Structure formats: C-alpha cells, structure tokens
Amino acid sequence: MINDKNSQKIADFIKNWARKHSIWVLAYGTGCGAIEIPPTMTSRYDAERLGVRGAATPRQADVLLITGYLTTKTLKRVIRVYEQMQDPKYVIGFGSCTINGGMYYDSYNTIKVLDKYLPVDVYINGCMPRPEAVLAGFAKLQQLIQEGKATGAQKYKENHEYYRGNLRKIIGNKYEMPLYNW
Amino acid sequence: MESVGYHILGGIVTIIVAFTVGLTYMGLSRKITARIQNRKGPPFYQNFIDALKLASKESAIHHGFMQHSGPAFLMVSAILSVLVIPVLNNGNWFPNLNFHGDLIFLIYIMVFGSLGMALGSGQTGNPNSAIGVTRGLSQMVGFEIPWVMALVAIMVKYQTTSLVDLLEVQQTGGWLMFSSPFAFIAGVLAMLGMFRYSPFDIVSAPTELASGPVSENGGKYLFTMMSSGSIFAFAKLVLYVDLFLGGASNLIELLAKTFAIYMIPMLYGVVSPRYRTEQAIQYFWGWPLFFGFLALVHALVF
Numbered sequence: 050m051i052n053d054k055n056s057q058k059i060a061d062f063i064k065n066w067a068r069k070h071s072i073w074v075l076a077y078g079t080g081c082g083a084i085e086i087p088p089t090m091t092s093r094y095d096a097e098r099l100g101v102r103g104a105a106t107p108r109q110a111d112v113l114l115i116t117g118y119l120t121t122k123t124l125k126r127v128i129r130v131y132e133q134m135q136d137p138k139y140v141i142g143f144g145s146c147t148i149n150g151g152m153y154y155d156s157y158n159t160i161k162v163l164d165k166y167l168p169v170d171v172y173i174n175g176c177m178p179r180p181e182a183v184l185a186g187f188a189k190l191q192q193l194i195q196e197g198k199a200t201g202a203q204k205y206k207e208n209h210e211y212y213r214g215n216l217r218k219i220i221g222n223k224y225e226m227p228l229y230n231w
Numbered sequence: 232m233e234s235v236g237y238h239i240l241g242g243i244v245t246i247i248v249a250f251t252v253g254l255t256y257m258g259l260s261r262k263i264t265a266r267i268q269n270r271k272g273p274p275f276y277q278n279f280i281d282a283l284k285l286a287s288k289e290s291a292i293h294h295g296f297m298q299h300s301g302p303a304f305l306m307v308s309a310i311l312s313v314l315v316i317p318v319l320n321n322g323n324w325f326p327n328l329n330f331h332g333d334l335i336f337l338i339y340i341m342v343f344g345s346l347g348m349a350l351g352s353g354q355t356g357n358p359n360s361a362i363g364v365t366r367g368l369s370q371m372v373g374f375e376i377p378w379v380m381a382l383v384a385i386m387v388k389y390q391t392t393s394l395v396d397l398l399e400v401q402q403t404g405g406w407l408m409f410s411s412p413f414a415f416i417a418g419v420l421a422m423l424g425m426f427r428y429s430p431f432d433i434v435s436a437p438t439e440l441a442s443g444p445v446s447e448n449g450g451k452y453l454f455t456m457m458s459s460g461s462i463f464a465f466a467k468l469v470l471y472v473d474l475f476l477g478g479a480s481n482l483i484e485l486l487a488k489t490f491a492i493y494m495i496p497m498l499y500g501v502v503s504p505r506y507r508t509e510q511a512i513q514y515f516w517g518w519p520l521f522f523g524f525l526a527l528v529h530a531l532v533f
Contacts, residue, residue, distance in 0.1 A: 067283040095270040097261075100277060105442035106359075108292065108449035111284075135449045136289040 061197065068111070068137060069194045070100040072187065075110035075134070077127060080117020082144040082177055089180040101187055107133040112190070115167070117177075118146035118159045121219050124166060128216060131167055131205075138202050139194070141186055142169040145176045152176065165215040168201035241326035242314055246462060248325075249313045253461025254278045256468075256490065260497045267501050282457055288450035294355045301351015302448065302455035308344025309463035312337060316470050317394055319485060320402070320478040332392045334382055337470065344463065345371060348444055348456075355447035363443020366508045367434035373515035374424030374431075380523030381418040385411060385474065388530035394473055401477040408475040413526035415475045419495060420519035424511065425467060428500030431511050439505075468492050 076086045089096050090103065104110035107130045119127060131140070142163045145151030150161035163169055170193060173186035193199040205212060258278040265272025292298075315333050318325040330336075349368060352360035386392050388411055389400055401407055408415045424431045435443040445456060468489035472479060476492070479485035506514065 063283070064287045067280050067287060071277070071281045071284040092269045095265070095272070097265065097273050098271045100273060100280060103437065105437035106446045106449075108447055109442070109445075109453060110449075111288075135291065 065195050065197060069191045072099075072101045072112055072190070073104035073110050074101060074112045074114050075104050075107055075130070076114045076116060077130060078116055079119050079123050079127065080144065080146060082116030082146075085143075085177050085180060085183060086114070086116065089183045094180040094184060096184060096187065099184070099187060099191075107131075108135060110134055111137070112139045112141055113167075114141050114143055115147055115163060115169075116143045118144075118151065118153050118156075119163065119166075121158050121160060124160055124216065125220055128166065136202055137199075139170045139190060139199050140167050140201055141190065142172045143183070143186075144178060145174060148172055148174065160219065166212055168204045168212075170199045170201045238326050238328070242328075245313060245318060245325050245327065246310060248318075249462040249465035250458055252486070252489070253463075253465040254282065254458075256464065256493055257461060259490075260493070263497065264501050278457070278461075282454055285450055285454035285457065290450035290452060292447065292449065292452075294447065297351050297354040298447070299351075299452075301348045301354075302452045302459065304347020304351065305344040305463075306455055306459040308340055308347065309459040309466060311340050311343075313462055313466040313469075315340070315394075316466055317398065317473060317478070318469055319482070320398055320480045329394055331396075333394055334386060334392045338379060338382065341463075341467075342371065342375070344459070352444035352447065357447045359441045359446045360444050363434050363440050363446070366440075367444065369508050370424060370431060370434060370511050370515075373512040374421045374519070377417045377515060377519035377523040378421035378425070380520070381414040381421065381526055382474075384414045384417075384523070384526035384530040387527070388414075394470075398473060398478045406475060406477040408477075411526060411529060413522050413529050417519050417522040417526055418471065418475065420522065421515070422467070422471065422492075423496050423499055424515060426464070426496040426500075428496045430500065430503035430506040432500070433505060433508055433511065436505060464493075465489070 076083060078086075088094055090101075096102075107113075111134075113127075113131055113134060115127065131138070140163075142148060146153055146159070147163040147169070150156070150159065153159045154161065160166065171186050171190045173182055175182050178186070190199060255275065255278075258273070258275040261277060262272045262275050314328050315330075315337060317327055317329050345367065349364040352364055385397065385407065389397060391397060391400075397407070404410060427434055433439070435445060440446070445453065448456065469485070471492050472485065472488045476488050479488055
C-alpha cells in the first residue's frame, strides 16, 4: 500500500507543496546582483511572506542563488558549495551574466554560460533584475517545484561527467574536489 | 487510572501538544516581528511547513557518531523536561513524571541538551560551530547564575524542591510573582538569555557565525533541532507559569499565561541589537545577579 502509485502521488504532492512554500536561499554574492537581495528580503518587497528565507550555510539551503557574473576563481567554490547542499536543491541564475555573459561577454576570466557548470532551474533576466523580477523568478521556481519539473539536481547527478568536464576545461586537469570530512 | 499505559499515552499527548504549541508560538513570533518591521510576514503556520520540508529533505552528511547524536541529546533534554514539569494544576489531563526534588533535576537536565549539542557540533569540525559553542557556553555561565539563585531563593523560602508543592502553595497564598518578586525579576531576566532571542542571539547569529553550532546540520537534523526547540520552549514557558504565575487550571488559561510570558523575550528582542559575548555576560552579572541576591536575602529574612 505504501509503494502504491497513488499513495506515492499523494506523498509527492504534500512534499512538493511544503518545498514550494519553504524556500531557503543561499545567496552566493558573486557579482553585483547581490545588492538586489536586501530589498527583496526586507520591508518593501518582503519575500518572507512567500516562505522565502535566507539560509546561513549550504547544508541548510534549498536554493543556490548565483547573483551575477562568476569568475573562474569563484567557480570551483560555487561548485563545492553546490555539492555540499542536500537534495532536493535548485539553482537560480540571476541576471544576464549567468545567461550569456552579459556585459562581461568578452571577459577573459568570467564564465559566460552558467548552465554548462551547474544545472540551472530558473533564470532571472535583467541587468540588474529588479526585486519584482526576483519575486517573479521565485514564483516560477515554486510553480516548477509543484509540478515536479525542477529536477536540476537529478540532471547534475546523471550528467556529472559533462559538468565536471566543462569545469576541467577552465580550471585544468590538476584540479580535484577537496575532501571535506575534516 | 495510574497504570503504565495511561502514563505513556499521557506523555505522548504532552509531547504532541508541546510540539504544536511551541511551533505555533514561534510562527506567531515571526509574524509579530514582521508586523513590527512593517512587513506582511509569513503565515503563522509557516514553521510547520518548514518542519515538513526539513523532514522530507535528504541528509547525507557524516562527520562521526557525536554529530549524529547531538540533535538527539537536545531532543532527550527537551522531552525529559516537558515530562517532569506539571502542565496543569492538580495533574489535570496531563499525567507526568514529577517527583520530589524535580526542581533540582530540572536545573541539570535543562543544561544537558546544550552540552550534548556542543559535543555534537564539536565533531563536525566547522570553525563556526566551535566559535558558536564557546560563545554559547560562556553565555550560559552568564544566565544560569541568576536563574539558579532565583530557584534557590524559592526553594529556601518555601522549604521544598517540588513543583507540585509550589503549585499548592500558590493556590492558597497567591502567585509567587507577588510574594517573592525579586526571584521573579531575576528569573525573567535570566529567561531573556535562555530563549536566545536577540540581543542574546550571538550563538546562532546567521550573518556573523553562519548559524554557529548548527552550521553543519541540515535536513532531518535541523528538523530534530527545530522540534526539540519548540518542545523545550513550551517546557520553559510552562515552568515559568508553574513557578511564578500560579499554574493553570485549563488549557486556555495555560495558553494565555504562556503567551504573555513568551512575549517578554520576544518583544525585548525585536527592539534590541545583538550583544557581544562579554556584553551579554556583563548584562547577566549586573542587575539579574543583584536581583538574585535580593531574592535570596528576601527568602532568608522574611
């Protein structure tokens, strides 16, 4: 009865409903987009009424928010942070820089397309996206979670070699992820 | 009536009530904080959603045995204290395991959870955890002293170490809040630290310490901590009501009194900035300690 298809459906519905209404965000302030997070969280736009809350560490977070451009130096830190997060986890690409490089399209030390390195669930367009756009992005993520379509983490596991290969093209073959059971 | 099954069932019901009430109070506090900051705020049941989500998350973190048992220590401490504290007067509705000398037992068991959590977060090896633990334990040294002094003053004055005896004293002689006011003031000031709301939230400051001792715990561990935290909050509130506000004869009276007590640390926290550790200890060893001494003198002389 527990493994019955219908009861599984009901369980998934309840879980997805809870995940949808309780989104803990790890705002990785890589770029200038981080400045749009405080107005989104505080009195004017108040993202907490939607259940969106800041998380302190990757262990507690559900959503990794890449706010803006990523330099090659921060890329491996971001990927380590992403791998420390617990399933189910989602990634939001924030700003034009994560989509196609934006104004850093010809920069020598930023990455252009975030989706090659991390499985992005939702992009928020704009340079910078206003808090309204950020809230719209969260609403889109909520919709995807409810429909069970926010499967970025699953994609990352299945295509791990692809993502890691793209990382190696930038960082070089010597790089290995450090062990962190210290 | 006095069978083992009755007691076990009663214990389970007490824990469920404590969990529900504690989580609701925390949700209400989030709502009230939001209204004070001129926000709409999350719904009052937001914490239940958070708890459900945390319970449904995976937790593939391993740092060692103590890391796994740290949240369990917290849970044990919370459940033991809620089972010993009489929820309603005359043992109405909620049977519990209280005995003579339960006040002394409570002084120990209420610290036990934090110590277990300190061991658990020590093993994660996260530097933020270690700093959080040292700060938390030093802060505990701060508020435990006026708290214990208030309790000892009450014990000396009424020549008892039993909560049930104190409840009976209050049913005839009025609330302890009025008959031993200094102990009440010392106890309430110590409670500000015990709840770890602002300004005494340096232990788990998210921006400063990345949430301190819990920084390596996510998912189900965080759920355990959240639920034990809500049970423990309920236990502490009921203990204050039992000690100083004459207990409660029914659930509605209990909810009213506990919520009134709960508003003290919460509202004090909303308007106060965060103290550093030494400032917090200075605070606790100032007026709360003074009122603790006054309470002792009051108990010995009058």
